[in-house]
Amino acid sequence: MISRFVVRRIIQGFLVIFCLSIISFAIINVAPGDPATALYGDLADRLTTEERNRINENYGADKPLTERYIKWVKGVARGNLGVSYVEGREVTTILKEKIPNTLKLVSWTISLILVCSLLLGLKAGFNENSFWDKFVSGMSVFFYSIPSFWLALIFIILFSVGNKNISGSGGTFSNLKYYIMPVSVLVIAHAGAYARFIQEKVKEEVNSHYVIAAKANGMDDRKIMKGIVKNALVPFINYLGITIPSFFGGSVVIETVFSWPGLGMLNVKAANSKDYPLLMGAIFMTGILVVISIMITDILQLVVNPSLRKQV
Amino acid sequence: MKKNKRYLIWVILLCIIVLSSVFAPFISKYNPVEVKLGNVLQRPGAGHIMGTDAMGRDVFSRVLYGGRVSLSVGFISVIISTIIGIIYGGISGYSGGKIDNFMMRILDIFLAVPTLIIMLALQTIIRGGIVSIILVIGCTAWIPTARIVRSQFIELRDKNFVKSAVVMSTPLWKIIIKHMLLNSMPAIIVIATLTCAQSIFMEVSMSFLGIGVPPGTPSWGNMLNNAQNDIMTGAWWVAVFPGITIVISMLCINFIGEHLKKKVTYV
Numbered sequence: 001m002i003s004r005f006v007v008r009r010i011i012q013g014f015l016v017i018f019c020l021s022i023i024s025f026a027i028i029n030v031a032p033g034d035p036a037t038a039l040y041g042d043l044a045d046r047l048t049t050e051e052r053n054r055i056n057e058n059y060g061a062d063k064p065l066t067e068r069y070i071k072w073v074k075g076v077a078r079g080n081l082g083v084s085y086v087e088g089r090e091v092t093t094i095l096k097e098k099i100p101n102t103l104k105l106v107s108w109t110i111s112l113i114l115v116c117s118l119l120l121g122l123k124a125g126f127n128e129n130s131f132w133d134k135f136v137s138g139m140s141v142f143f144y145s146i147p148s149f150w151l152a153l154i155f156i157i158l159f160s161v162g163n164k165n166i167s168g169s170g171g172t173f174s175n176l177k178y179y180i181m182p183v184s185v186l187v188i189a190h191a192g193a194y195a196r197f198i199q200e201k202v203k204e205e206v207n208s209h210y211v212i213a214a215k216a217n218g219m220d221d222r223k224i225m226k227g228i229v230k231n232a233l234v235p236f237i238n239y240l241g242i243t244i245p246s247f248f249g250g251s252v253v254i255e256t257v258f259s260w261p262g263l264g265m266l267n268v269k270a271a272n273s274k275d276y277p278l279l280m281g282a283i284f285m286t287g288i289l290v291v292i293s294i295m296i297t298d299i300l301q302l303v304v305n306p307s308l309r310k311q312v
Numbered sequence: 313m314k315k316n317k318r319y320l321i322w323v324i325l326l327c328i329i330v331l332s333s334v335f336a337p338f339i340s341k342y343n344p345v346e347v348k349l350g351n352v353l354q355r356p357g358a359g360h361i362m363g364t365d366a367m368g369r370d371v372f373s374r375v376l377y378g379g380r381v382s383l384s385v386g387f388i389s390v391i392i393s394t395i396i397g398i399i400y401g402g403i404s405g406y407s408g409g410k411i412d413n414f415m416m417r418i419l420d421i422f423l424a425v426p427t428l429i430i431m432l433a434l435q436t437i438i439r440g441g442i443v444s445i446i447l448v449i450g451c452t453a454w455i456p457t458a459r460i461v462r463s464q465f466i467e468l469r470d471k472n473f474v475k476s477a478v479v480m481s482t483p484l485w486k487i488i489i490k491h492m493l494l495n496s497m498p499a500i501i502v503i504a505t506l507t508c509a510q511s512i513f514m515e516v517s518m519s520f521l522g523i524g525v526p527p528g529t530p531s532w533g534n535m536l537n538n539a540q541n542d543i544m545t546g547a548w549w550v551a552v553f554p555g556i557t558i559v560i561s562m563l564c565i566n567f568i569g570e571h572l573k574k575k576v577t578y579v
Contacts, residue, residue, distance in 0.1 A: 016421045019421045023430075024430070028433055141563070141566050141567060141570060142563065145562035145566050147513060147555070147559075147562075150555040150559070153539065154551070154555070156543060157548045157552075245427070246427075248429070249427055252428050252429065252521070253517050256521055257540070267432055268522075271433065271523060272523065283429055286429055287425060
């Protein structure tokens with residue numbers, strides 16, 4: 001049953017998030033540095049031991065690791081991720097401000113990548129040895145080799161320096177023009193690999209026995225194409241699910257370049273300022289977002305692929 | 313035949329890049345870390361082929377010396393990640409059954425986490441130092457290798473020559489190393505090549521974010537990090553030249569990987 005499959009996936013997702021929280025909590029808490037250092041930076045050395053202890057006690061950083069983890073988990077269950085060392089605000093409030101921005105960026109990017117890669121990949125796959133076929137094969141490796149943040153710098157040089165119309169970064173994000181640069185950089189950097197994947201799958205299907213048999217029986221070309229596309233989509237959705245984590249990872253760099261106030265930039269800022277509750281919360285949220293998007297692709301796969309439906 | 317030649321071009325290009333960073337002192341007469349404030353942001357010209365950066369350092373020699381750091385981080389961390397991947401994937405693939413299932417579940421968990429973010433967390437602990445960044449990249453990039461090794465081992469375990477070796481009571485280490493590992497070597501080399509490109513990419517991204525190689529050391533990522541401010545004043549060369557070098561070396565490694573992949577059809 002599909003519902004049972006979904007429930008199992010959700011349980012698995014929880015397990016992933018649980019493990020992620022343990023790993024990142026352990027990593028972060030082994031790290032040197034305490035709230036006092038985070039708050040005062042280099043000036044922390046001037047604090048007396050008493051002051052230092054008082055600050056650390058305030059943030060509960062003097063307790064043993066397991067106790068802190070249990071406290072953290074209890075807090076999470078109540079929707080409380082702790083207080084940021086540096087900003088002094090609740091981590092949840094900070095996250096609430098940043099998450100929508102990242103979601104907007106990622107969803108725009110993914111939908112545009114889907115459109116571009118499907119168009120290019122199908123065109124290339126169905127016309128073997130044509131110009132498009134060679135174009136996609138060659139260009140995908142080429143674009144795959146370009147670091148997206150360097151492309152972003154080049155875009156800033158070309159369009160942003162001296163030209164204020166297409167801003168690289170800005171304060172308000174209501175305007176669509178702020179999306180143009182980051183989204184197009186991400187799409188250019190990633191669309192090639194996806195197009196390549198679709199192209200290879202379609203080529204495999206075109207040369208497979210069932211297509212030849214269908215053609216020999218005089219089946220309508222359009223119907224054959226429809227079948228091929230459907231069959232090629234199954235591994236493609238799977239591939240999308242596998243690569244989604246790298247999207248959230250990749251957006252870290254892009255957000256930093258364009259000073260996009262999202263989750264990725266928050267991660268970097270928290271790591272650089274040793275603001276551990278914030279870093280922990282940001283990693284945790286990123287993990288949840290990734291798990292949710294993997295789940296969506298899993299369910300999509302189930303919708304597209306009837307043979308998978310029989311298995312579950 | 314024509315395809316073969318095209319792949320040679322990439323090998324030669326990569327050799328040029330590697331050799332020129334190894335022999336950097338003989339190629340560039342400028343010191344990559346020497347600050348000359350009278351010589352700030354010079355355009356590319358006769359004196360400085362790629363211009364100078366905001367601290368008057370020669371971009372060309374920084375690209376060469378940066379290659380030493382970036383490439384060696386990539387190459388050494390790929391060795392680490394390949395070894396970890398072979399051990400993990402080998403155990404998982406050879407033992408099969410419940411152990412295999414359990415180990416693959418753990419991999420799924422690792423796969424669900426954006427690597428860059430785990431690196432961010434890890435790098436806060438062992439901050440600084442090229443050694444630590446090599447370790448961090450090596451310890452996070454092994455998952456694809458482990459998967460490939462596992463699938464190879466599972467495939468080979470059912471082959472008749474392995475079965476007959478077991479029947480003839482060949483020592484276990486001999487079966488694993490001589491029969492399984494040597495036969496999966498082509499696939500491992502392919503994935504190692506692609507991971508190598510990925511590792512260089514990681515180093516560059518992390519240094520770009522300011523959490524990688526220490527700021528003083530020239531590396532391709534660090535140069536781009538510094539370039540972020542300079543390009544606003546119109547100094548395009550500080551960003552363009554290191555970037556082109558990165559792209560070319562990534563292209564070389566990726567195309568060589570693609571070529572090897574085509575040769576090893578069963579990957």
